[in-house]
Amino acid sequence: MTSTDVTKEAEDSGPGGYAAARLRLLTEGTRSGPPRRTALAELTDGWLAGLFDAGAAGLDGVALVAVGGYGRGELSPRSDLDLLLLHDGGDPRAVAALADRLWYPVWDLGLALDHSVRTPAEARRTAGEDLKVQLGLLDARHLAGDLELAARLRAAVLADWREQAPERLPELRELCAERAARQGELQFLLEPDLKEARGGLRDATALRAVAASWLADAPREGLADARRRLLDVRDALHLTTGRATDRLALQEQDQVAAELGLLDADTLLRQVYEAARVIAYASDVTWREVGRVLRSRAVRPRLRTLARERGDFLRRAVTGDGRAPGGGKPAAERSPLAEGVVEQDGEVVLARAARPERDPVLALRAAAAAAQGGLPLSPHAVRRLAATARPLPTPWPAEAREQLVTLLGSGRPTVEVWEALEAEGLITRLLPDWERVRCRPQRNAVHVWTVDRHLIETAVRAAAFTRRVSRPDLLLVAALLHDIGKGWPGDHSVAGEIIARDVAARIGFDHADVAVVATLVRHHLLLVETATRRDLDDPDTVRSVAEAVGTQGTLELLHALTEADALATGPAAWSSWRALLVADLVARVSAVLSGEAPADPEDAAPTAEQERLAIEAFRTGGPVLALRAQAESAAEETAGEPEPLGVELLIAVPEQPGVLPAVAGVLAVHRLTVRTAELRSLPLPDGVDGSVLLLDWRVAAEYGSLPQAARLRADLVRALDGTLDIAARLAERDAAYPRRRGVVAPPPRVTVAAAASRLATVIEVRAQDAPGLLFRIGRALEGAGVQVRSAHVSTLGANAVDAFYVTGAEGAPLPGKEAESVARSLEETLRA
Structure with missing residues (x-):
């Protein structure tokens, strides 16, 4: 059945027919992408036109107009219907009745509706007050009723937009920047908002608005395909979730990929990132051009005033040295930057005499000059280089290598220049291996960038260490x-x-x-x-x-x-x-x-503080604690901003079973993060049986201030004598703070690091970080009958990566089979 047949059936059958035809259209396996969006828009057009005709019989001077995404014909399965009932100011009761005849059937079908009823004058006035309304009206499309009324409104709105563009485009740019700051960059997010994030559908719509202003236009290469790809993904997202959502959540990515016929979720994300990158780059170039045009327009009135005041200076606007009478640069002056590379109007362009087809190093030379000067590369220059530049020989000449190093060492400006080269395929031409990492997602919450952008960010950071x-x-x-x-x-x-x-x-x-x-x-x-x-x-x-x-x-x-x-x-x-x-x-x-x-650590004598604590623990027969602030270090400078280093927690306790899980549990109850933990047995004075276990830990408060040592000691005494149920306390806290729904953590993995040490067996634990994890590990190791010599705890995002140096009862490393058995037992405990 064709889309025309479906539309005719919907018109003949009323709301029920429309709903059935809509459902059939959305479940057709042979139609997707632009054809389905167009068919859905045509189907909806016909149904709404039928409702309008039935309700507007005998009523003149009214028209039904689609605006926004519906006006563009971009109807995804769960898209809102953006509608304007336009009237010439006639009988208000008749217009209100017609509105009811239109809106209620839409609501009855459960469709989202964004509606308004206005005269042309009201519509223009509202658009002048609200930029979002004006943007929606730029895509106004007549559906039914008075065609001339709708056409006049559209013409007037476009004329207003072009007249007001010098004031409204900066406002639109600010709106885009605020949205980007709020939603992030689509090309790097693991759960991106296809519409609101930078490089998403909102930005693509903003580029259409800029083009409609006639002040500037976006680079068109690949832009339509990028927009189509994001719309296709949104369609699939609506169909798989059954909801009007634009956020591509992790748990839905495999289903969306399958709906689109893609291999897996990574392939899906890579396509989304590539589309977002095209739109983001086009946005950068377009807004830069808008700024240039607006600056030049602002200069013209001043030049005309200067010409009137100076009269004959008008004929000598530029002196023999290429400078204006007032000493400023003419707008078109070209300043040399490197061989074949000049600056013009705030951009890096190729010199008129440059010959990319004869100069294979020119692309890198231009890029290095742009990054060094903190200037953007002209898209026209990059396009010309991509079309005509000769490939570099192998191995590269020394100048090419030096220019690459200069580009990489230029700091933050390197990113924008690199993106310009990537937009025209020059990076993969220079470095073919780059293609495999380009736009590749990293499914690790610690990473905030795709692989390729992370590599550039690392070079930017490294530039500060040269x-x-x-x-x-x-x-x-x-x-x-x-x-x-x-x-x-x-x-x-x-x-x-x-x-x-x-x-x-x-x-x-x-x-x-x-x-x-x-x-x-x-x-x-x-x-x-x-x-x-x-x-x-x-x-x-x-x-x-x-x-x-x-x-x-x-x-x-x-x-x-x-x-x-x-x-x-x-x-x-x-x-x-x-x-x-x-x-x-x-x-x-x-x-x-x-x-x-x-x-050799066995030769290291305990410090005076450690000896004092050990003696006091022996004398009192119970745990002794000392909290000491860790010294600040110049290393703070490398972390971007100062960060508290936590405190050193020294604990001495007469050696007995259960010390490690007891200490770890008490720290977890007090919301202390453990960074490192070293355990050492100190022999007691001659003639006294037994030893004192010395624990040297680095801890930091998860939030708030550190607890007092006296409170920690009291809870540790209770944990050691069994009157404080650590497991129950942690379970209560877990129940009070349920985990986020839909997030499935990978299972824990425990391995033995063979040959990592001759003094102990090293067991590595990789697991989802959670309060009490170290307590559970310590209890499991204690149950396995091994002694923990030291623990090295590292948390990366939501992942804990911990290493434990363990020995048998005699202080020797575990035999291979026994070590593997301990690792398997620990892994089973953590999986439970």
Whole structure:
């Protein structure tokens, strides 16, 4: 059945016929995308026209007009119907009766309706007062009634818009900016709002409004396809959820992907991101052009006044040196920036004599000049470079490599320039391996960017550290490539090492430099993972890092790359605490690389404070606590803003079963976050049986202030003697704060890190972070009959990544089979 047949059936059968025809249209498997939206709009047009004709018999000077998305014919399955009943000011009772005949059938079918009843004068006045109303009227479309009345309104609204554009376009731009700040960038969000986020359907509509003003126009390449793709995704979202929603929630992405015939949710997100990137870039270019046009219009009256006042100066508006009489630059002056590259009117453009077809380095030279000057690259220049530039030879000439390093080292302006190159496909032409990471989502709440944008953000962060290293060029290139392996299966660091080696050689680095870049990419997570998950007092820990890094120069570069990578990941990935741990590890590794042997922790004597607490615990027979603020450090500067480092919590208690889960449980009850935990047994004085267990923990308040040591001690005494039921207290709190519906965390995973230490067995736990997690782990390990020597706790977003150094009863590492059995038992406990 054709759309015309469906429309005719709906008109003949009234509301019931329309509902049935609508349902059949939405469930047809052969029709989707623009054809279905058009058919749905035509079906709705016919039904509403029938309602209008039946209700407006004998009534002149009225018209039914579709506005907004419905006016554009973009009806998704659950879209609102935006309608205006236009009248010439005739009988108000007859108009009101007609409105009732139109609105109530729509409501009866459960359709969302945005409606108004106005005269043309009222509509124009309301549009002048409310920008959103004016934008909706720009897409006004006649549905039924007086065609001339609707046409006059549309013509008047467009004329008003063009006349008021110099005042209204800045208002529209501000509206878009506020929405972007509120909703975020569509091209990076894991649960994006397809309509409201930056680069979404609202921005695409704003670009149509700018074009209607005749002041500027958006780059049209790919824009229509991007808009269509987002509309297709919204259609599928409406059909799978049965709701009028624009938010693409995680739990619905697989269904939406299946509805669209896509492989999986990642493929869906990548297509959404690509569309959003096109719209966002078009918005940036368009608003820049709007600003340029409005500035030039503001200058013209002043120039005319100057001409009248100076008379004959009008004939000499520009002097022989190319400057205006007043000393200012003429609007069209071109200032040289580099060979073949000039600045004109606030943009970087190609010089008239530039020949991209003869100069393969010109694209990188122009990009580097733009980033260095903090200027945008002209889209026309980029388009010309993409169309005519020669490919670079392999290996690249030295100038090309230097220009790439200059571009990467320019800081924040690099992002905008890189996006301009990507918009015309120049990045994948320069670096073919970039295609696999372009717009690739990262399903990890710690990451705030897609893979490709994260790589650029890391280079931006690394640019601030180039004064700290002897080879800033290697740092910047490694920053650009460190996650390049995420487009391939398996460990992205291993795959990335192979790709980075190839890319570094292709862009012209020598063999030794290629090896350094490959090492940095292979081990870009080594320092932070070791510092937060391994015992730095264990000599094997420091030796293994020193062997992997190899030289002091590589260690220096890896330290800077680690910090840049973490800062570019997101707020949860870096902190003053992590910076301190990494700096401590780097200092120890540097000492080993200089020929010093790492200290043996067994030889380390307890501090005076530790001895004092141990003696008091022996004397009193119970736990003794001390809270001490951790010293501030220059590492705060690397975290962006000051952050409290927490406190050191020292606990001494006569050795007995259940100490670890008891302490962890008490801290969880008091809402204290554990960052590290070290446990050490100190022998009692000669002649006294037993020992004192010393716990050295780093903790921070989840919120509020830290509890008093006396309260912690009292609860610890009760936890150790069994009068404080930690598990029940934590269960009560969990019940009071139910988890978010629809969020399914991946199951916990427990593994044994073979050969990580010769002094203990290292068990790694990866699980969803939750209050009391360390308590549950400690209780399970206690039940397995192992002793915990130290714990290294790290939380990344919603994920806990913890490492426990455990031994058997005699203080030796566990045999392989026993270690695996403990790991399996712990994993089963956490899954329960």
